[in-house]
Amino acid sequence: MSGEARQRPRVGVVKLASCDGCQLTLLDLEDQLLPITERFELIEFPEATSLRSDGPYDVLLVEGSVSTPEQAEEIVQLRARTRLLVTIGACATAGGVQALRNWADEPSWRAAVYPTPDYISSLATSTPVSEHVQVDAELRGCPIDPGQLLELLTALQIGRRPQLAGESVCLECKRRGNVCVLVAGGKPCLGPLTQTGCGAICPAYGRACYACFGPREQANVDSLHKWLAADRPLIQVDSLFAGFNAWSPPFRAPAERAMRAFHAPEDADA
């Protein structure tokens, strides 16, 4: 190996509780893959290679939430071997859709899902990586956006701060020329509360944003919630927040109401 090659930053991709969709985004960078591997040494990447590594990592992309006792230990050990830890996707960043179980009776869910629940060892909660160790940067989304992943790698290579805007999805909608699905379509769009980065894909196809990128800076959940609830049942509005980012603090209150109504429907009207 040449001297230059040895200086490539060592990059790992690891997963906790997740579907692997986010790390597949790295493979989706098709045209850029070769240049990326020329510049970064991928020492661990389960979706692409059976090689495993103990680190140390210059950059570690962590996918998935902390959902088992083993993962809770593993993330601490990984952090100790990592210079720059980046969470990728809603699971790692906010706990993921599996965090809905944080309001559930975990043993009864386990029993309902698995034929032999005793084989399963999991925590009662699914939590974001940031509740366990320090996170240096996060890529939002379910799944993450390939452009943002490329921007992260580019920024690492150049030494600049990645340009990951904290603004709402609405700006990207307007720049794209999308017609607002909330105002013109009456659809319950969470775009105004949601961090941009997806390219406003859903509204571009006439669908309401369901906040897979999670809450943005200054997300005024109460105001939009109140507005949407003016002509919809409360449970419908609450349920909008019980998605991939339900456990993120700004969404937690409505998500919790939705989950309580789900578990105790008779109380929902109260």
Place this chain on the structure above:
Amino acid sequence: MVIELEPSTSYLPRADLDRLLTLLQQDGRTVIGPIARDGAIVYDEVRSASDLPAGWTDEQAPGRYRLMPTDSPRLFNFTVGPQGWKRFTQPPRVPLSTARRQGSAVSFEAEVPQPPRLAFLGVRACEIAALLVQDRALAAGPYVDDDYRARRANALVVAVQCVRAGPTCFCTSMGTGPEVTSGYDLVLTELEDGFTVSAGSQEGGRLLDLLRPERATEEHRAGAAVGVAACRAQMGDQAGVAAEGLAERLMDRLDDPRWIDVADRCLACANCTMVCPTCFCTSVGAVSDLDGATTVNERRWDSCFNGDFAKVAGGNFRPRREDRYRQWLTHKFATWHQQFGTSGCVGCGRCITWCPVAIDVREELAAIAPPYEEARPRPTIGAGLTELPMVSIPPSVLSPAAKRSVVTVATIASVSTETADTFTLRLEPADEALLAAQPGQFVMVEQPGFSPVPISVSRVAAGHLWLTVRAAGPATKALVSLQPAAQVGLRGPLGRGWPMDRLLDRDVVVVAGGIGLAPLRPVVDALLRQPDRFGARLLAYGARTPTDQLYVAELGAWRRAGMEVGEIVDRAGPEWLGQVGVVTQLLDRRDWRGQQAVALICGPERMMQATVSTLRTAGISRRRIFVSLERHMDCGIGICGHCQMGAFFVCRDGPVFSVAELGDLFGREGI
């Protein structure tokens, strides 16, 4: 008011509209006009009149828009949709320049604007007003957005007068419509079977000659006039804005509790600014290849509602939603007058319709700044809507060549260490214009792949430019780690510096805090160069610790050269024998001859406030106390909007201001 159309008005049957479109197309123009798409009227290419939204109308209300079918054959039977024409005059994304890096050499290539040849069809009176407002913001000041100007010059305007108003329309309040009175090439008014048409420019006249429409009858002309009058009457029956004196009333209400109330509802989602046809704020983003060898700098729509908009390395000037809403509303309806001699609002009502939670500026303005019930003395910022004092900068200090897209290269001659995180770069600029930098001016430093950073010029001498840089973020870290012979890009010199002519024959008090000494060093250089031209000269320099002092070796030399230099630190080290405390202690108990002294201050804003108050107590007038402000700067020439503070673009009108100019904005939070 019923306007009399000129006798030369012609009539074009609806079936003949395609003849006009064909004429425009034969002129090499792409016609952009209204089409029905995705449940709204949007502006896009119109190939023939059959693309126009015949049989559609709109229903609008705060936070609500619906397209509805009608039996009418009319083609313009709706008011304005979500998009303004700025989509075509100031597109959402425009490449500005390409930066390349090869080893330690850099190069910058400005994008040459290549505007498409367009014809805008169906421009309403409020929208013409918006184009004229953006002309003032982007093409009429000391600095011009070349891309905007080129696109605007290449677009023909075919206006359509409104014959119905929507519930969110209030152009009559703002004095912009519904009558189309200027700023158009052709104007149409739709009747049941066709259009009255008349020309408003030579180009319009030429097109009419080619079109050879029939002469409008008395009935056609009356029909058009009645339609427009009905539209005006409709707005008279609904809520509007009490525009007379609004600017002063609004600036009088910066502490109104309603700002908090509206911020509880406001999503800070930026939709109002995106749909507003006059909002012009932008940022430049870097689109780099993996190594940063090639970076395209792209101008993008941005908004004062975004969290990063007013951020600097040390914090955010408008962290809260109420700060951002207040900035938007006061800019649009008040400070815009001082900047551009007009309101920033044209009354199109888009911000009302397209606010997801139905915030209505008419209601907010009525609640925050209602018309005064009885006559009262005019508040401080001016008298009468059009008589507000315009911000004016002496053109002599502006560098006419400064453009956002034109970057010249400078080579690093040396780098010296000032403190643990602060370094001084001595640069040799390729463009001699940079050497004309006056004390207090700054440059935008561009490195391929990084955001541009504003850096004060800390000395000019012998063909070199000195920049003292604190490594506060990635761009400045990269900058200070460059080696001699490496290159960077520069734009400038920018801004208004220290008022050197006002120092002549006076006592000069220079007060610096920490790195704030950097923009003041050229002043010290000037004071030492010509000692006879000034009275007493004092430098009061405060720093956190002795190791945070800049130019340590020079401080003694300045003293020996006859300048009084006071030093003080917040926390002393073992070897510090000097004073400990805050910089104002160096100024206390001085017997200033208030009439005689001029003070120049640069440092953290709190330190500057304390210093101003000490100097005021000592009898120095606010007109002779000058401060240099820090704000988020992107363009450096007053066209991107980021650095605004009240009516000022800090980058262009400052960064140096007298305390009197800033008035009560100085030290106010969230501005």
